Amino acid sequence: MNSLLSRAVELQHAAHTLMYLGMDGEPLYSDDF
Numbered sequence: 001m002n003s004l005l006s007r008a009v010e011l012q013h014a015a016h017t018l019m020y021l022g023m024d025g026e027p028l029y030s031d032d033f
Contacts, residue, residue: 020027
C-alpha cells in the first residue's frame with residue numbers, strides 16, 4: 001500500500017508541475033488545446 005501511496009504522490013506532483021508549464025507563468029488548461 002505504501003508503494004501505491006508514493007506513486008499517487010508522484011502523480012500529483014507531476015500533474016501540478018504540468019499544469020503550470022505556461023510560457024508566461026499562467027497555468028495551462030485542457031480547454032486551451
